[in-house]
Amino acid sequence: MARLIAFYLPQFHQIPENNKWWGEGFTEWINVAKARPLFKGHHQPNLPSELGFYDLNSPDIRTRQAELAREAGIEGFCYWHYWFGNGKRLLEMPFSEVVKTGKPDFPFSLGWANHSWYKKLWDPDNPGKDKLLIEQKYGGQHDYILHFNHLLDAFHDDRYIKVNGKLFFIIYDPLNFEDVTNFMNIWQNLAKENGLNGFYFVGTDFDSRNKQKILSLGFDAIYNNDTFNIHHKCSNITKGIHLLKRKFLKMPTVFDYRKAIDFMVIDDCKNNGVIPMIVPNWDHSPRSGANAIILKNSTPAYFKKIAKFAIDIVKNKPEEEQIILIKSWNEWGEGNYMEPDLKYGKGYINALREAVEENTTPK
Numbered sequence: 500m501a502r503l504i505a506f507y508l509p510q511f512h513q514i515p516e517n518n519k520w521w522g523e524g525f526t527e528w529i530n531v532a533k534a535r536p537l538f539k540g541h542h543q544p545n546l547p548s549e550l551g552f553y554d555l556n557s558p559d560i561r562t563r564q565a566e567l568a569r570e571a572g573i574e575g576f577c578y579w580h581y582w583f584g585n586g587k588r589l590l591e592m593p594f595s596e597v598v599k600t601g602k603p604d605f606p607f608s609l610g611w612a613n614h615s616w617y618k619k620l621w622d623p624d625n626p627g628k629d630k631l632l633i634e635q636k637y638g639g640q641h642d643y644i645l646h647f648n649h650l651l652d653a654f655h656d657d658r659y660i661k662v663n664g665k666l667f668f669i670i671y672d673p674l675n676f677e678d679v680t681n682f683m684n685i686w687q688n689l690a691k692e693n694g695l696n697g698f699y700f701v702g703t704d705f706d707s708r709n710k711q712k713i714l715s716l717g718f719d720a721i722y723n724n725d726t727f728n729i730h731h732k733c734s735n736i737t738k739g740i741h742l743l744k745r746k747f748l749k750m751p752t753v754f755d756y757r758k759a760i761d762f763m764v765i766d767d768c769k770n771n772g773v774i775p776m777i778v779p780n781w782d783h784s785p786r787s788g789a790n791a792i793i794l795k796n797s798t799p800a801y802f803k804k805i806a807k808f809a810i811d812i813v814k815n816k817p818e819e820e821q822i823i824l825i826k827s828w829n830e831w832g833e834g835n836y837m838e839p840d841l842k843y844g845k846g847y848i849n850a851l852r853e854a855v856e857e858n859t860t861p862k
Contacts, residue, residue, distance in 0.1 A: 500818070500821065500859060501809070501810040501813055501814070501821050501822075501823050501855065501858070502574050502819075502821055502822045502823065503571075503572055503573045503574055503823050503825060503851070503855070504573070504574055504575055504576070504577050504608065504660065504667075504822060504823070504824055504825065505568060505573050505575075505576055505577065505824075505825040505826075505827060505828040505837060506576075506577050506579065506610065506824065506825065506826050506827040506828060506830070507576040507577060507578045507579065507827070507828045507829060508527075508579055508827060508828075508829050508830050509555060509578055509579060509590045509591070509592070509593040509594055510526065510527050510555075510590055510832075511526050511527065511528065511553060511554060511555045511829070512526060512554055512555040512556050512590075512592060512593065513525065513526060514589060514590060514592075516589060516632075516633070520618065520632055526554075527785075527786075527831060527832040528552045528831070530785040530786055530832050531544060531545070531546070531785050531831045531832060532544055532546070532552070533785075534784055534785040537750070537751055537784055537788070537789060537791070537793075538750065538751070538753070540795070541784075541793070541795070542842065543782070543784060543785070544785070545782070545785075545831070545834060545836075545840055545841075545842065546840060546841045547831070547838060547839065547840055547841070548839040548840055548841050548844060549839045549845075550563060550564070550567075550838055550839065555592070555593040556592070558596065558600065558602060561593065561596070561597065561602070561603055562602060562603040564603075564828070564829070564838070565603035565604075565605035566603075567837075567838065567839070567845070567848055568605065568828060568837070569605065570845075570848055570852065571837060571847075571848040571849075571851040571852050572851055572852045572854075572855035572856075573825070573828075573837075573851070574606055574660070575605060575606030575607050575608060575658075575660050576605065576606075576607050576608075576828060577607070577608045577609065577610045577660075577667075577669060577824070578593070578594045578597075578607060578608070578609055578610070579610050579612045580594065580609045580610060580611050580612065580650075581611075581612055582611060582613070582646050582649075583633055583634065583635055583636060584635065584636030584637055584638045584642055585636065585638050585642055585645075586642075586645055586649070587633075588649070589633070594607070594609075594653070598652050598653045598656060599652075604658070605658065606658050606659070606660050607653075607656075607658055607659060607660065608659060608660040608666070608667040608668065608669070609650070609653070609668055609669070610668075610669035610670075610671060611668070611669065611670050611671060612671045613635055613670060613671055613672050613676055614635050614671060614672050614675075615631060615632075615633065615634045615635045616631075616632040616633045617629040617630060617631055617632060618630040618632055619786075619787065637676060637677075637678055637682075639678070640681075640685060643681075643682050643685045643686065644685065644689065647685075647686055647689045647690075651693060654666055654690070654693070654695055655693075655694075655695070661696075661699070661819075662699040662719075662819050662820060662822070663699065663817075663819050663820070664696040665696050665697045665698055665699040665719075666690065666695065666696075666697070666698045666699065667698075667699050667701065667822075668698050668699065668700055668701070669700075669701045669702070669703070669722070670700060670701070670702050670703075670718075671703050672703065673702035673703065673713050673716060673718065674702075674709060674712070674713065679716055679717075680716050680717050683698070683700050683716075683717050683718075684717070686698055699719045699720070700717065700718045700719050700720075701718060701719065701720045701721065701722055701774065702716070702718045702720075702721050702722075703721070703722060703724050704721040704722065704723060704724065705723065705724050706723060706765055706767075707721065707723060707765065707767040707773060709721075710767070710772075710773065714772060719772065720771075720772045720773065720774055720820075720822075721772065721773055721774065722773075722774035722775070722776050722824050723764075723765060723767070723768060723773065723774070723775055723776055724776060724826075749789045750789060751784060751788075751789055751790065751791040751792065751793050752791070752792045752793070753792075753793045753794075753795055754792075754793070754794055754795070755794070755795055755796050756780070756781075756794040756795060756796050756797035756798075756801055757796055757801055759794050760801060760804060760805040760808075763775075763777055763778065763805050763809075764777065764805065764808055764809050764812060768809070768812050768813065769812045769813070769815065769816075771816055771817070771820060774822045774823070774824055775809045775812065775813065775823055775824070776823070776824040776825070776826055777802075777805050777806055777809050777823060777824075777825055777826070778794070778825075778826050778835050779797065779799075779802045779825070779835060779836070779837055779847045779851075780794065780797040780802070780834055780835050780836070780847075781793065781794040781797070781833065781834055781835050782794065782833070782834025782835075783832075783833050783834060784834070785831070785832045785833075785834065786832045786833065793834070798843070798846075799843055799846035799847050799849065799850035800850065802847055802850050802851070803850035803851070803853055803854045806823075806850065806851050806854035806855075807854045807857065807858055809823045810823065810854060810855065810858040811858060814858075825837065825851075837851070
């Protein structure tokens with residue numbers, strides 16, 4: 500049976516750094532609420548319905564999120580985790596509270612978003628002008644041990660998602676982490692020293708183009724980040740038009756979701772060591788305005804179609820490895836989310852549940 504794991508953004512609460520960088524009281528709800536249509540038929544703003552503009556300081560919200568995810572057929576969340584080196588963490592509160600309180604009683608794993616943060620200045624001709632906010636650093640063995648120990652309570656938690664008895668852990672940017680093999684070896688040894696069975700390490704790839712290179716570093720699997728795959732495939736078809744629109748007309752890059760799903764799950768995803776990722780919707784304009792990439796015409800019905808295909812393509816893998824990643828549970832600023840909104844209500848939740856049920860019902 501397919502194992503559906505949804506990425507979870509722990510951003511929706513105030514932190515001092517965001518107040519400094521973006522203004523007092525900032526959370527991404529500000530960007531979400533102020534988004535406006537950029538072309539005819541563009542639906543913005545996309546606004547939450549039953550959960551509202553929530554604050555992740557609330558344990559009741561975290562519990563309700565888990566209830567809705569379970570209703571959709573999702574096995575657990577993969578919380579994005581930010582460790583910038585030398586003990587510096589950001590946005591750690593929601594996950595720390597989940598571990599500390601034991602609530603919600605819902606499986607979890609971690610994805611290390613190991614990249615620097617920038618304030619985008621959105622100049623396609625001068626990308627180097629983006630302002631560095633905080634740099635991702637790698638401090639060597641001492642820092643790797645410190646990192647592991649900070650997460651040890653989570654690793655011992657019965658809710659932590661495992662694959663073949665090993666802790667499921669994603670490293671977002673494996674190829675720009677030059678010491679990644681040493682890092683993973685240290686963590687594997689630390690896991691065994693602490694009574695754990697080790698890690699099932701997963702690295703991000705784009706349409707399997709770096710698959711062998713990433714696996715050769717010691718990763719157990721890759722996952723196909725299809726948002727980049729879709730952009731690459733679709734932009735090759737209409738590249739000139741989109742460049743002109745972006746540069747001279749200040750228009751976003753727009754693809755049709757109905758066509759994009761043809762590129763969302765590639766054939767290699769049927770093979771062991773390759774995890775498909777599916778996207779219910781995508782509209783980056785709350786963050787980037789006219790520089791956004793947008794998948795228009797996304798609907799629960801089309802999402803159900805790609806979910807069923809993904810479930811079908813992993814069905815012949817070993818049972819524990821029939822994993823499908825969903826981007827995302829609550830990335831409202833990028834316009835990819837499963838949570839109920841004012842347009843479709845619980846439409847994406849219902850669509851995923853139906854896809855699971857229809858693929859598991861005996862013929």
